[in-house]
Amino acid sequence: MIRVLHCIETIASGGVEQVRLTLVRGLDRSKFEHKIICTWGGGAIADAFEAEGVELVQVGSFTHPFEVKKHRKVLEVIRKFKPHIIHGAIFEGMSMAAIAGAIGAVPVRILEETSEPTGRSKKSIWLQRLFLRFSDKIVGISPSVVQFLAEKAKLPDSKIILINNGVTIPESAPPSEIHELKEKLGFKEEDFIIGSVGRVYDQVKRFSDILKALKILNDPNFKLLVIGDGPDLASLKELSETLGISKQVVFTGHQANPHPFFGTMDIFCIASAHEGFGLVAAEAMMHGLPVIATKVGGLKDVVKDENSGFLTPPFSPNQIAEKIKILASDPELRNTMGQKGRARALENYSAERYCKEIETLYVDLLATKGISVLK
Known part of the structure; x- marks a missing residue:
């Protein structure tokens, strides 16, 4: 069983949490176990995670990326859950995945850029580069995001991977x-x-x-x-x-x-x-x-x-x-x-394609660390 700890900001009604819900539902539950750390969670999507048996751990809003009290809470979750993978999206999530993930010795650490970061400050770009030094990969959710990460943020090409978001194929209403x-x-x-x-x-x-x-x-x-x-x-x-x-x-x-x-x-x-x-x-x-x-x-x-x-x-x-x-x-x-x-x-842009690509990323990165936990 592969244990995945997802780190994001708020869970309300946004696209990031919707895609995480798609991933939880799309990955084989006999192979993957999920837990989510967020700054705050509520509403229909939070209820949907609960219905899927996924625990949400709320740590509160960050005042800055290196807030010790918040990372201690994340480390406590890491100590108990013992994740094989920590996967952080949005800036707070990337901070948790990189810093607490590295201190907690999580084998695979993944960042994900989910926004169009064209207006990002030089300081924020520098922090993202720092986070990536302690991480294995950064996912760009569209070609435009990947282009920004490579050309503007100047992150190493070897650590950037494009995985387009995916949506569930809807049933047509009569x-x-x-x-x-x-x-x-x-x-x-x-x-x-x-x-x-x-x-x-x-x-x-x-x-x-x-x-x-x-x-x-x-x-x-x-x-x-x-x-x-x-x-x-x-x-x-x-x-x-x-x-x-x-x-x-x-x-x-x-x-x-x-x-x-x-x-x-x-x-x-x-x-x-x-x-x-x-x-x-x-x-x-x-x-x-x-x-x-x-x-x-x-x-x-x-x-x-x-x-x-x-x-x-x-x-x-x-x-x-x-x-x-x-x-x-x-x-x-x-x-x-x-x-x-x-x-x-x-x-x-199907959910099936998205989940397959994320699963491949997870398994391949674990393999590079000599970890094989899928039976």
């Missing part, structure tokens, strides 16, 4: 369920529904740019469905009122299972200012939706421009509106892009 859901949400047959999903933190996700695009379109039959919760939800509702489009926007809040909602959408839009991967874009493609995405970070790797959707510059409501109008006027183009996107997502 037409009757989708019809019922549309009625519940207040949509009419003639409405053209633009969907967007994510944590409502507008500085990053830029839902406000989609609202502005909707205003530019100036057509009451265009509707926007926003799935997610976060600190900027109230201000976005206010913005929709100010723009005079509040009757065209439906905010559902967080949904533990968003997949049926994808079935109500005609197209999907993600307007992020920056994005390490863009998990929801891959999910939308799995559902056969054409995707309008900003040309940033991992999104420009996931969405193939003019093939599975359109890429626009960030902070560009006018261009988002233009692409929505093109797709709304051409059902055949929507269908073709949706089919190409689904094929692309199935080939490159």
Whole structure:
């Protein structure tokens, strides 16, 4: 049995914890045992980990990467759990995996860069280099992230590995369920529904740019469905009122299972200012939706421009509106892009592919240390 200790920051509703849940569910439980250290955990994903029998250990927020009290808590978990692998994502997670992992003599130590770190300070890059000195590999979750790690952060190529994130292939909701859901949400047959999903933190996700695009379109039959919760939800509702489009926007809040909602959408839009991967874009493609995405970070790797959707510059409501109008006027183009996107997502971004690549990384690194624990 391979014991894996995952170190991340908060467990709420973000992509990092969703991918960890996908990994826990996708790896053979007769071969792997998991435990998670986080700064804080709560909500539906934390409940899902508990349902999978995975213990969450909360150590509290870090004041700085070398906080002794926090690393002592991690070392206590290492002493009891005796992991073969420690796998840290997000900066706090990388700190725990590198520092406590090295002091605790965990055989394999893996870092994972899950964000688009283009605005990272020189000090943070220096710390990441330091963490990698005590680690075996750093995973980049998209080609853009890998490029940053190699060219900007100047980390050694021998320690960088690309493993694209993966999403579970969704079951299609029956037409009757989708019809019922549309009625519940207040949509009419003639409405053209633009969907967007994510944590409502507008500085990053830029839902406000989609609202502005909707205003530019100036057509009451265009509707926007926003799935997610976060600190900027109230201000976005206010913005929709100010723009005079509040009757065209439906905010559902967080949904533990968003997949049926994808079935109500005609197209999907993600307007992020920056994005390490863009998990929801891959999910939308799995559902056969054409995707309008900003040309940033991992999104420009996931969405193939003019093939599975359109890429626009960030902070560009006018261009988002233009692409929505093109797709709304051409059902055949929507269908073709949706089919190409689904094929692309199935080939490159499935949970099965992701879990296999992570398992290979785990087993290969253990083998380099002369450790073979799989029977």
